[in-house]
Amino acid sequence: MNQFLTDQQIASLVEAIQSAEEHSTGEIRVHIDSNTETQNAQTAFEVFKKLCMNKTAERNAVLFHVNFEQKYLTIIGDTGIHEKVHQSYWDRLHDYITSEFSKGNYYKALKSAILETGLELKKHFPVEGENHNELPNEITFS
Template sequence: MSNFLTDQQIASLVEAIQSAEEHSTGEIRVHIDSNTEAHNAETAFEVFKKLCMNKTADRNAVLFHVNFEQKYLTIIGDTGIHEKVHQSYWDHLHDYITSEFSKGNYYKALKSAILETGLELKKHFPVEGENHNELPNEITFS
């Protein structure tokens, strides 16, 4: 699992994802990478595709790709959500998370970012009718 998050915190992050997605058609995933040595955004894009995050109906999936050992974070918002919030939103979120990570607040940073992302998804992609969960909410690891 992870040396930076307890099993209980990981379970709580899954609940945060469920809560964040509740009022939106958007999808949020967290992937914790312990294998990649380089700071490589290409790896995050590979994970994004492997998790089928580029296949949601509204193209509004968001991936938080974290490598705690390498002190590396990539946030990928698919084209639908990126067009709505623009790069400045992701930059702000990235700065907040990495600032909290530097203080050792791994759980707090991820949970806050998930919930904030959920608010943006709700604003731009509100649920109309039935809300199908297109992707699993579990946190993935490599």
């Protein structure tokens, strides 16, 4: 489906999302966009809404919107998580991921970012009682 990640790596990223969400009420999604040529950030916000990521109970969903061809990454944290970690957190994570992407480490960068985001979500939104998975854990494509 794309030349940047193998099917096995995509399956492993889904497992990383499940693991990252295990101890938190937060939700993490990865969307790989191969169509958008301009306005990647605007497209990322549209995808965020289309995937209903702005509808979680605690507004703590995080989207990694990746366009490998355009070398573009947008990270969107909904209002609940963004209030806790602030812009500097996202900037640092973005810098790490794009630095790894520039070395061709697409899988490593996304997996690390997913797991690190999971730790932040666990810190600010720990599970108390039953942990409902509000959104699917699959990687989406366009």
